[in-house]
Amino acid sequence: MPMPQADATRERKTFYDKIDHANCTPLWEVLHALVTATPNTPCRPYLWNWSTVWPWLQEAGELITAREAERRVLVLENPGLRGRSRITHSMYAGLQLILPGEVAPAHRHSQSALRFILHGQGAYTAVDGEKVTMNVGDFVITPSWSFHDHGNPSDQPMVWLDGLDLPLVELLDAQFMEKGEHERQSINHSAGDNLARFGNTMKPVEYRPRSRTSPLFWYPYERTRAALETMKTHGSQHACWGYKLQYTNPVTGDWAIPTIGTFMQLLPRGFKGIPYRSTDSTVYAVVEGTGRCVIDGESFEFGPKDVFVCPSWMPYQLEADEQAVLFSYSDRPVQQVLDLWREAF
Numbered sequence: 001m002p003m004p005q006a007d008a009t010r011e012r013k014t015f016y017d018k019i020d021h022a023n024c025t026p027l028w029e030v031l032h033a034l035v036t037a038t039p040n041t042p043c044r045p046y047l048w049n050w051s052t053v054w055p056w057l058q059e060a061g062e063l064i065t066a067r068e069a070e071r072r073v074l075v076l077e078n079p080g081l082r083g084r085s086r087i088t089h090s091m092y093a094g095l096q097l098i099l100p101g102e103v104a105p106a107h108r109h110s111q112s113a114l115r116f117i118l119h120g121q122g123a124y125t126a127v128d129g130e131k132v133t134m135n136v137g138d139f140v141i142t143p144s145w146s147f148h149d150h151g152n153p154s155d156q157p158m159v160w161l162d163g164l165d166l167p168l169v170e171l172l173d174a175q176f177m178e179k180g181e182h183e184r185q186s187i188n189h190s191a192g193d194n195l196a197r198f199g200n201t202m203k204p205v206e207y208r209p210r211s212r213t214s215p216l217f218w219y220p221y222e223r224t225r226a227a228l229e230t231m232k233t234h235g236s237q238h239a240c241w242g243y244k245l246q247y248t249n250p251v252t253g254d255w256a257i258p259t260i261g262t263f264m265q266l267l268p269r270g271f272k273g274i275p276y277r278s279t280d281s282t283v284y285a286v287v288e289g290t291g292r293c294v295i296d297g298e299s300f301e302f303g304p305k306d307v308f309v310c311p312s313w314m315p316y317q318l319e320a321d322e323q324a325v326l327f328s329y330s331d332r333p334v335q336q337v338l339d340l341w342r343e344a345f
């Protein structure tokens with residue numbers, strides 16, 4: 001005869017308590033939460049308005065120096081992941097301010113980083129002995145385990161979006177970090193060298209890859225923007241994403257950063273996208289234009305320098321009033337190489 005439900009519950013509880021002491025636990029109590037029909041992300045849709053965060057960045061500039069902070073950054077924390085320094089489950093995002101005359105000292109780490117320039121011009125980042133001066137819309141790579149420092153010799157503040165694979169590397173317990181011997185690394189290549197060597201669908205004959213990360217680490221906006229405009233003139237637009245390019249390693253044709261997929265897209269004036277979803281939660285930064293992203297029925301109005309996040313598998317629609325240009329990044333390369341990535345529209 002089966003046990004009455006109350007007795008069964010009590011006996012099970014006693015059993016769970018007993019095995020708990022030896023770090024064992026019954027799967028059947030958690031199975032349905034572990035293996036769900038569709039992604040069950042804690043990540044929520046959200047938009048950070050430039051007009052809200054810019055005064056806070058300026059205030060941070062009065063509270064602490066870049067040298068003292070090491071990096072003066074306001075972390076963009078997903079509202080569903082507060083306290084965990086991340087904008088999606090797998091990706092970090094922050095807004096970094098560097099004021100005229102400041103230096104952010106050299107270090108290196110196993111996390112890969114991207115910089116996407118939102119505001120100002122004339123600050124530089126130095127990567128492995130090469131310096132690039134950055135402008136709004138430029139995409140810059142700091143490869144895993146490369147020394148990097150930043151400086152601002154210009155007369156205006158500069159802000160960029162930092163994107164890192166920090167949560168992914170943390171999950172894998174593969175973090176390493178080292179401070180540079182000197183605050184600034186010595187520069188042995190002039191600005192523009194990198195673009196000349198790798199940015200023209202050619203490469204130096206002696207080049208031998210040292211990693212999967214693109215040897216081109218500066219993708220100026222001018223070129224990306226021109227490519228999108230040309231696509232618009234000659235091509236047919238996609239119903240979800242308008243005209244969209246992904247940044248590549250020019251030598252292999254693969255992703256520019258092995259753990260972070262990076263993209264730029266153009267939505268023509270009046271564009272109304274159909275709903276799209278994919279398993280890679282995606283961070284968007286607006287370069288130009290205005291419009292909205294409707295995520296799971298909620299509308300987020302965007303303008304230049306705003307940042308917003310579309311969580312895994314939630315349907316979203318992109319719309320442009322004025323022609324819009326959007327940068328985005330996600331963990332898509334990781335999901336694809338593991339055969340996990342899905343999209344639907």
Ligand code: 1HN
Pocket residue numbers: 071073094096104113148162164166
């Ligand atoms: C980092 O190295 C930078 O180099 C910015 O500018 C943000 C956030 C977490 C860990 C390392 C930078 C970072 C970071």
